[in-house]
Amino acid sequence: MSHHAIRIEHFSKEYQRSPRDEKRVAVDDLTLDVPQGVLFGFLGPNGAGKTTTIKTLLGFIPATKGNAWIFNVPVGDESSRQRVGYLPEQPYFPKFLTAQEAVMVHAGLSGKHGKAGRDCAERTMKRVGMWDYRKMPLSKCSKGMVQRVGLATALVGDPSLLILDEPSSGLDPVGRKELRELLAELQTEGVTVFLSSHLLSEMESLCNRVGILCKGKLVACGTPDEIVQSRDEVAVHIEQSERDEVLAQQVVSLGGTVEAVPDSRRATVLVPSELVYSVMQLLDKHRARLVSVSTKRETLEDAFLRLVG
Numbered sequence: 390m391s392h393h394a395i396r397i398e399h400f401s402k403e404y405q406r407s408p409r410d411e412k413r414v415a416v417d418d419l420t421l422d423v424p425q426g427v428l429f430g431f432l433g434p435n436g437a438g439k440t441t442t443i444k445t446l447l448g449f450i451p452a453t454k455g456n457a458w459i460f461n462v463p464v465g466d467e468s469s470r471q472r473v474g475y476l477p478e479q480p481y482f483p484k485f486l487t488a489q490e491a492v493m494v495h496a497g498l499s500g501k502h503g504k505a506g507r508d509c510a511e512r513t514m515k516r517v518g519m520w521d522y523r524k525m526p527l528s529k530c531s532k533g534m535v536q537r538v539g540l541a542t543a544l545v546g547d548p549s550l551l552i553l554d555e556p557s558s559g560l561d562p563v564g565r566k567e568l569r570e571l572l573a574e575l576q577t578e579g580v581t582v583f584l585s586s587h588l589l590s591e592m593e594s595l596c597n598r599v600g601i602l603c604k605g606k607l608v609a610c611g612t613p614d615e616i617v618q619s620r621d622e623v624a625v626h627i628e629q630s631e632r633d634e635v636l637a638q639q640v641v642s643l644g645g646t647v648e649a650v651p652d653s654r655r656a657t658v659l660v661p662s663e664l665v666y667s668v669m670q671l672l673d674k675h676r677a678r679l680v681s682v683s684t685k686r687e688t689l690e691d692a693f694l695r696l697v698g
Contacts, residue, residue: 393458394550394581395423395446400455401605402441415441417605419455423583423598425549428576430592431585433602434697439585440478442602443554447475459550474548478555478585480539482527488534489514489523492541499546513541518567532559540568544575551575552583557591569595593689603697617692622685623665625658627677632656636675643667659685 402416416438423429433439444450446457446464462469482491492514496506514520517537527535536559543551557565569591572582576597586592592599593613600610609616631654637647645660645668660668665682672679687695 392425393422393461394425394427395421395429395457395459395583396461397421397442397446397457398455400442400445400457401453402438402445402450403453414605416445416602419602419605419607421600421607421610423581425460425581426576426579427597428572428582428595429584430596430599431583431602432587432589432592432599432693436604437602437697438605439602440554443475443552443583443585446552447473472549474543474546474551476536476539476543476551476553476556478558480535480542482535482538484526484528486527487524488519488527488530488538488541491527491538492545495542496545501545509545509547510541513545516544516571517541518564533561533564536560537564540571548580550581550583554585555587556584557586557588565591589690589693590688599689601693601696608696609692613689616696617687617689618695619686621662623660623662624683624685625660625665625668625672626655626680626682627658627672628655628680629675629677630654633675633677636671636677639671640668643671655680 398420400416400419401414403412403414405412419442431439431442441450445452446459447470448464448467457464459469460472486494489510492510493506496510501509511520514523517540519534519537519541522530522534527538530538536556540556543553556568560568565588572584572595575582584592584596596613598610598612599616601608601616632649640647640658640660643660643664645658645664648657648659650656658668
């Protein structure tokens with residue numbers, strides 16, 4: 390038996406308005422595995438095919454080619470979605486419902502009725518920080534509050550797989566922090582989280598694995614450490630009364646670079662690590678004041694921009 394929560398093989402999705410129009414490829418021969426129990430980040434610029442992939446996994450739209458499975462059940466089978474919780478990018482609920490009523494409805498849809506449904510809704514709403522606002526009509530809820538209600542509806546069925554499309558949308562910094570903590574808790578409980586987001590700094594610290602999609606193609610997949618490029622480089626931050634062109638030329642001759650910090654007297658000297666001591670001697674000779682020294686590392690955001698151009 391496979392230990393993958395999601396398995397996609399050679400999946401493609403094409404759109405064509407009419408036989409005379411040119412086909413538009415939204416997803417191009419995507420093959421992807423998401424192991425059970427991981428927090429998987431699904432990244433890509435707007436129009437990369439992330440939401441199309443998610444909608445196909447959930448059976449909302451059919452694939453043009455290829456196959457996909459959720460817990461070894463083909464996505465064309467309705468039973469594949471029994472263990473899935475889903476939060477769309479823009480959740481919508483009837484405005485006349487209260488926050489609690491919306492969650493209760495989804496508890497019933499997941500098979501929890503009566504006291505079991507009420508208890509589960511209460512537990513879930515407390516978990517997402519909406520219990521104190523349970524009686525508030527959704528028409529009066531802020532975008533962030535509606536997002537929290539949407540997250541509660543995705544969790545109320547106790548899913549084994551949670552698929553989230555831009556879950557931080559509308560959340561303030563406190564809400565995003567609480568979301569990160571909740572997702573980390575869910576992973577420790579064995580829930581697989583498939584997360585599409587543009588907040589790359591959060592994805593780097595939160596996700597076990599990430600996949601980067603660009604123009605419908607998977608351009609990278611692995612742990613964040615596997616995707617970012619290691620740099621044997623050191624950043625030496627200095628302060629000068631005025632820019633020293635001779636120092637800059639000497640640094641360049643050693644194989645480094647000097648980058649001025651805008652609107653300040655500071656500059657950053659980037660050099661290979663083996664040249665640090667030589668550069669330190671140069672800085673001392675030119676009486677440049679040392680501010681700090683740090684290793685230079687590519688972030689997930691840097692890698693993303695490198696891969697998607």
